[in-house]
Amino acid sequence: MAEVVLRDVAKTYPNGFKAVKGIDLTIKEGEFMVFVGPSGCAKSTTLRMIAGLEEISGGDILIGDKRVNDLPPKDRGIAMVFQNYALYPHMSVYDNMAFGLRQQKLDKHDIDSRIREAAETLEISHLLENKPGEMSGGQRQRVALGRAMVRKPDVFLFDEPLSNLDAKLRVSTRVSIAQLHNDLKAEGQTATMIYVTHDQVEAMTLGDRICVLNQGTIMQVDTPMNLYRYP
Ligand code: ADP
Ligand code: ADP
Numbered sequence: 001m002a003e004v005v006l007r008d009v010a011k012t013y014p015n016g017f018k019a020v021k022g023i024d025l026t027i028k029e030g031e032f033m034v035f036v037g038p039s040g041c042a043k044s045t046t047l048r049m050i051a052g053l054e055e056i057s058g059g060d061i062l063i064g065d066k067r068v069n070d071l072p073p074k075d076r077g078i079a080m081v082f083q084n085y086a087l088y089p090h091m092s093v094y095d096n097m098a099f100g101l102r103q104q105k106l107d108k109h110d111i112d113s114r115i116r117e118a119a120e121t122l123e124i125s126h127l128l129e130n131k132p133g134e135m136s137g138g139q140r141q142r143v144a145l146g147r148a149m150v151r152k153p154d155v156f157l158f159d160e161p162l163s164n165l166d167a168k169l170r171v172s173t174r175v176s177i178a179q180l181h182n183d184l185k186a187e188g189q190t191a192t193m194i195y196v197t198h199d200q201v202e203a204m205t206l207g208d209r210i211c212v213l214n215q216g217t218i219m220q221v222d223t224p225m226n227l228y229r230y231p
Contacts, residue, residue, distance in 0.1 A: 002064030002077060002154040003029045004050060004192055010058035011045050011216075019045045021216040022059065029064075030190030032181055034207035036197055041213040043196040044159055050194060051080050051157050063155060074104065079148035080157040083164055085140045087132040087147075093119075094128040097147045114150040121183065122146050122176060138169035145176065158195040162202065178206055204228060 004027040011020035019042045027033045035043045048054035050061055052068050061068040087096050101111045119125040122142040132140050162170045184191045203210045204224040212219040
């Protein structure tokens, strides 16, 4: 469980390009925050700084009172879902989902029950022995979601997770992500979700609040209702 706070966060790339120009934002514990905006507005850079995948050039990012940079990756309580799934191609679905948990040295039975529970929720139980190359894009993205879920993170980060899927799968996977958020809430696990997309339908249907970015600054932060009904 964790609030995520961005305080005057800036990013200048090594070539001198100022991609993020001082962002202030508090994402409440359990909130579903969507970053939306045109390609190049710095959605991905911002998400990657929260994940600790990209160095912060100025300001601070706090996850539950701790500065991101002071936390080793395994202690950040974060799981990220990528556009291109980022699964290990030579490993079975089961091993892909188990990988991070084995590294954390979790008990074998605990790992097994977490995987089976997540697989059931995501309707991929029959695929546990398959390799990613034998599955559709939608199935692969469910596996990537499952791999994030089993870690029971405080914060889920999503980087355009639906953009490689065809229209039908995009809808069903979007519904799965919304359901995941609701299920976790119902179980009392208030995971914070931060979701990057350039798609307004995704932003409207998933977000508790939407943060509209343009050229590295925040234009507006509000509920979907306020943003799109009373622009
Ligand atoms: P978005 O995710 O909104 O499409 P990005 O965060 O990927 O935007 O990129 C924001 C801006 O920073 C873009 O103008 C992009 O070209 C630039 N950018 C991204 N990565 C680098 C980099 N490694 N070096 C220089 N500029 C970069
Ligand atoms: P995305 O799908 O998030 O928009 P891109 O395809 O734009 O990502 O970028 C892929 C990779 O290239 C990222 O690691 C990003 O940091 C890097 N990159 C993007 N724009 C630039 C740039 N102008 N200069 C250098 N690297 C860049």
